[in-house]
Amino acid sequence: MTPFFSALCWLSVYLVLVLAPLFVLLTGSVPAGSGFWWDFSMALGFTGMAMMGVQFFLTARFRHVSAPFGIDIIYYFHRYLALMAFGLIFLHFLIIRIDNVEALGVINPLQASWYMTAGRASLMLFALLIITSLWRKPLRIHYDEWRMLHIGLAVAAFLLALGHIEGVGYYIDAPAKRWLWSGYTLFWVLLIVYVRLIKPWQMHHRPYRVTEVRQERSNSWTLALEPDGHEGMRFKPGQFAWLTLRESPWHVKEHPFSFSSSAARQDRLEFTIKELGDFTRTIKETQIGEIAYLDGPYGAFSVDRYRGAPGFVFIAGGVGAAPIVSILSTLADRHEHRPLWFIYSNNCWEDVIFREALETLKERLDLRLIHVLAEPPTGWKGETGFITQALLRKALPSDMKKYEYFLCGPKPMSDAVQQELHTLQVPLGKVHFELFDMV
Ligand SMILES: Cc1cc2nc3c(=O)[nH]c(=O)nc-3n(C[C@H](O)[C@H](O)[C@H](O)COP(=O)(O)OP(=O)(O)OC[C@H]3O[C@@H](n4cnc5c(N)ncnc54)[C@H](O)[C@@H]3O)c2cc1C
Structure with missing residues (x-):
């Protein structure tokens, strides 16, 4: 259906x-x-x-x-x-x-x-x-x-x-x-x-074990989980799950995070989490071997819903790149040949999470990676400022209306980019977005 x-x-x-x-x-x-x-x-x-x-x-x-x-x-x-x-x-x-x-x-x-x-x-x-x-x-x-x-x-x-x-x-x-x-x-x-x-x-009967806690840039941490005594979770790239750490699943203290790893691997799941509040600030203290619980996968933010698309454009800000990296890694594992664009906005070069991973993905995919920095370092030759209509026109091909767009980032950025895409006559139904906030 x-x-x-x-x-x-x-x-x-x-x-x-x-x-x-x-x-x-x-x-x-x-x-x-x-x-x-x-x-x-x-x-x-x-x-x-x-x-x-x-x-x-x-x-x-x-x-x-x-x-x-x-x-x-x-x-x-x-x-x-x-x-x-x-x-x-x-x-x-x-x-x-x-x-x-x-x-x-x-x-x-x-x-x-x-x-x-x-x-x-x-x-x-x-x-x-x-x-x-x-x-x-x-x-x-x-x-x-x-x-x-x-x-x-x-x-x-x-x-x-x-x-x-x-x-x-x-x-x-x-x-x-x-x-x-x-x-x-x-x-x-x-x-x-x-x-x-x-x-x-x-x-409770499908626990996961923490196998790695990796420091990323911009006060972010990647948590790797492996299933403990079961086959793990099958998810679509771009989806998310509710994570419970250091609590029983009966406590309603769970937090939603997008998978940042490839959907081709259900036996090792990764989440990249930025320190923001009480819970996310404790991620770095997570011990290897600790038990975690997951409720998922959820979400409609996935390229798998648009299998016939001629190509995809991804636009993210900061840790909003997490689901995009999952999508790109999955596409690379599937030997994807369609053209892809990733416009990635950050404050400064040192804030760019997944910098090296994206360079590797570029070699495995037909991917144009466009970094946009609000505060560029001296000598920076790339894009600067915000994602504007002029930048989109320059970065994307003239037939941009036919691609599917995936946006993930802070709400002001997401709203502004949606408005620009609308002005560029990209059909509304081709623009999909994930907000890292529910209420
Ligand atoms: C679909 C989705 C995917 C997300 N993916 C990522 C990701 O990949 N990486 C990442 O760093 N962040 C992600 N987030 C955001 C992340 O869930 C919040 O930053 C985190 O829950 C904040 O918890 P805190 O206790 O540290 O912060 P707090 O200071 O307690 O909360 C800050 C704000 O985060 C929101 N929030 C807090 N707890 C929850 C909760 N249990 N459920 C929903 N919203 C909550 C509330 O709006 C709150 O005001 C995602 C959010 C959503 C909705």
């Missing part, structure tokens, strides 16, 4: 999962209702809840689901759908608040029915979930703590909302409907069990 049809199928599954409960609840005998606004508010509540339930499915990292889109797109989808779902649930509350305030009962939890308190608490937790996710950085919440908070809030808000629906019992009092809603609930609970318990257990 092509990625397009696969994507279409998953979108249909999504719509069915969200809308089916609503239609089933409206079949057969339904309560008399209290007018349009009341019924509309109920429909909004059920749809919002079904959407919130599917959120767990979206972040469960099922490879077949994420493959046609790329997991970064799935996370964006997750974020915007959460906003929509929250909007629907809030409207559900607001309409009743305006149209039928006495149905809400008293606010004091000591006097109110437990299920109405559960509904109100759920709404507040959902709001907190959204606020801490949208404004994590300004609120200065560390990523790892945010992740724990996010999971805790999501599960608590969701269970409270389910309690609210069960307690109110409106629309789900017929046995068949109660079964359907209970089945849905069970499905979501099993999903949480799978993601938080079973999947880590599977990772």
